[in-house]
Amino acid sequence: xxxxxxxxxxxxxxxxxxxxxxxxxxxxxxxxxxxxxxxxxxxxxxxxxxxxxxxxxxxxxxxxxxxxxxxxxxxxxxxxxxxxxxxxxxxxxxxxxxxxxxxxxxxxxxxxxxxxxxxxxxxxxxxxxxxxxxxxxxxxxxxxxxxxxxxxxxxxxxxxxxxxxxxxxxxxxxxxxxxxxxxxxxxxxxxxxxxxxxxxxxxxxxxxxxxxxxxxxxxxxxxxxxxxxxxxxxxxxxxxxxxxxxxxxxxxxxxxxxxxxxxxxxxxxxxxxxxxxxxxxxxxxxxxxxxxxxxxxxxxxxxxxxxxxxxxxxxxxxxxxxxxxxxxxxxxxxxxxxxxxxxxxxxxxxxxxxxxxxxxxxxxxxxxxxxxxxxxxxxxxxxxxxxxxxxxxxxxxxxxxxxxxxxxxxxxxxxxxxxxxxxxxxxxxxxxxxx
Amino acid sequence: xxxxxxxxxxxxxxxxxxxxxxxxxxxxxxxxxxxxxxxxxxxxxxxxxxxxxxxxxxxxxxxxxxxxxxxxxxxxxxxxxxxxxxxxxxxxxxxxxxxxxxxxxxxxxxxxxxxxxxxxxxxxxxxxxxxxxxxxxxxxxxxxxxxxxxxxxxxxxxxxxxxxxxxxxxxxxxxxxxxxxxxxxxxxxxxxxxxxxxxxxxxxxxxxxxxxxxxxxxxxxxxxxxxxxxxxxxxxxxxxxxxxxxxxxxxxxxx
Numbered sequence: 001x002x003x004x005x006x007x008x009x010x011x012x013x014x015x016x017x018x019x020x021x022x023x024x025x026x027x028x029x030x031x032x033x034x035x036x037x038x039x040x041x042x043x044x045x046x047x048x049x050x051x052x053x054x055x056x057x058x059x060x061x062x063x064x065x066x067x068x069x070x071x072x073x074x075x076x077x078x079x080x081x082x083x084x085x086x087x088x089x090x091x092x093x094x095x096x097x098x099x100x101x102x103x104x105x106x107x108x109x110x111x112x113x114x115x116x117x118x119x120x121x122x123x124x125x126x127x128x129x130x131x132x133x134x135x136x137x138x139x140x141x142x143x144x145x146x147x148x149x150x151x152x153x154x155x156x157x158x159x160x161x162x163x164x165x166x167x168x169x170x171x172x173x174x175x176x177x178x179x180x181x182x183x184x185x186x187x188x189x190x191x192x193x194x195x196x197x198x199x200x201x202x203x204x205x206x207x208x209x210x211x212x213x214x215x216x217x218x219x220x221x222x223x224x225x226x227x228x229x230x231x232x233x234x235x236x237x238x239x240x241x242x243x244x245x246x247x248x249x250x251x252x253x254x255x256x257x258x259x260x261x262x263x264x265x266x267x268x269x270x271x272x273x274x275x276x277x278x279x280x281x282x283x284x285x286x287x288x289x290x291x292x293x294x295x296x297x298x299x300x301x302x303x304x305x306x307x308x309x310x311x312x313x314x315x316x317x318x319x320x321x322x323x324x325x326x327x328x329x330x331x332x333x334x335x336x337x338x339x340x341x342x343x344x345x346x347x348x349x350x351x352x353x354x355x356x357x358x359x360x361x362x363x364x365x366x367x368x369x370x371x372x373x374x375x376x377x378x379x380x381x382x383x384x385x386x387x388x389x390x391x392x393x394x395x396x397x398x399x400x401x402x403x404x405x406x407x408x409x410x411x412x413x414x415x416x417x418x419x420x421x422x423x424x425x426x427x428x429x430x431x432x433x434x435x
Numbered sequence: 436x437x438x439x440x441x442x443x444x445x446x447x448x449x450x451x452x453x454x455x456x457x458x459x460x461x462x463x464x465x466x467x468x469x470x471x472x473x474x475x476x477x478x479x480x481x482x483x484x485x486x487x488x489x490x491x492x493x494x495x496x497x498x499x500x501x502x503x504x505x506x507x508x509x510x511x512x513x514x515x516x517x518x519x520x521x522x523x524x525x526x527x528x529x530x531x532x533x534x535x536x537x538x539x540x541x542x543x544x545x546x547x548x549x550x551x552x553x554x555x556x557x558x559x560x561x562x563x564x565x566x567x568x569x570x571x572x573x574x575x576x577x578x579x580x581x582x583x584x585x586x587x588x589x590x591x592x593x594x595x596x597x598x599x600x601x602x603x604x605x606x607x608x609x610x611x612x613x614x615x616x617x618x619x620x621x622x623x624x625x626x627x628x629x630x631x632x633x634x635x636x637x638x639x640x641x642x643x644x645x646x647x648x649x650x651x652x653x654x655x656x657x658x659x660x661x662x663x664x665x666x667x668x669x670x671x672x673x674x675x676x677x678x679x680x681x682x683x684x685x686x687x688x689x690x
Contacts, residue, residue, distance in 0.1 A: 393540055404530070408530040
């Protein structure tokens, strides 16, 4: 289960990377694969993976794609929010597709591939690759660190505001089963910079079986503002593992939204470190499951310093036999006085067989703080249903309307109007509401 | 002409507890009826049972409406047939705008009547005159249904929905409770503006004050699940002067 990946690493090291890669990177990757070899895949005996068995991934025997499927820009149209002119990096089956990438050139913005960034500015990559997440943090981050062939590097220079979202698209071409990709994303917003970055994980077929193992590192300078979107619409036969690590400097504002509705097994970890005074993190998430999907979200918010605020709302809609997992950790250090943290997790179960495991985990070591959490699990409100029916809306339509309304509360937090509209549309279609 | 609504010996319960114990009531088009009575008499239950509230079970009797047995119909079918209940406690629906909700409801009624759905642009025009009835501007349509509305705004929103949906039989469940004098005037004006020879109103109210603004043709007093007295509009004044005690045997004054 582990050996194929070690062999893939050795093959990659001797083929191309060996000669060109800088020493620090070679060393980092070598350490990471050793780490992965020692750790292996996690099991459900591991507390962090209690509800989420990754055995199907471990058994999967995935290998990198050798040739990306031939895609046209038209194939991507459904995923581009109606704005193909936005800066965009597209990866097909893990490989950069220059013909599908492009969009506006904006002063102060660098949006390139990892390979290009390594060639042009290796020192910059060195400062951010594997610096905001420890490669050994989990076997998956270790594997990504060892094998990430390519990815996106987005840099916004000091004081620059990027007026449109930057879109990084990872698309599965659906040509064959068994492909793995290890995308790596680096986002650096320098002091006082403002930008929106969206990662999309999409597939041209809902039946292709592949594995995405992504890692994103976000570094925020003092006073910066980043809205970071994550749209996970993988094939429902695929596997998706994602780790996002955010480091926030003083007075920075991180705002994230996540829509997770794809993959047979999906796990996303979002960690943000409020590592300086007066920082704020707003995390909004929506997971929608059906069939036998398992959608797992773990968030960790580190309140390291005083006067910081975090606000988190994750909602789920689970139908059929879908299984949701939400684990929300908040750590408040002794010095992090005046912390204001609020976490909410609400899940709507549309069938008797759907289930959710939700666990808030607050560890508070400061005494002058305001920290609250709440989790609800339930069905649609009968009075709301009757209210709709009493206005002539049939029960079925009323159920869909109320379900979408439940979800829309999260979607409506997306600041970009075209993205918000597109995501509402996607969710409408998924929930069967005519809009 | 057959009555619009004819209730015969209606009995209804919540679980094992019987609340309506044999109600008889006839409402013709063009009429306004007031149902009064002390708390717990069953007057709100009566309105909710007519609208099809799922918490109540009809345990006996009949509700005839325009030639159909209402108890056989789903709540939405009753609405499509022209029954409207203005809720005592209107429900908040965060995430759905008033505009979307009203248009969805309106189009369901049109579909049920074999009419084409109205598109959003025509609907805005259609709304304009309806908004005037409740003295509101168009901005209210962008807000989520009743979410964060004050008590008075919620009741006005019920009247707006009623104006848009143009029911044949409108049931107002304590629409006057908790309203200040301005909101009460707006609600009453709304009802008066919507009164036509081919529709009817049933006002469920605890207090007489609404009836200063909307003059009923008939007043019925409900006590312990039965109508114990019916009369003309003067009955409401008599109730105001004497309270319910002389009819119900229990001491409860009218405010």
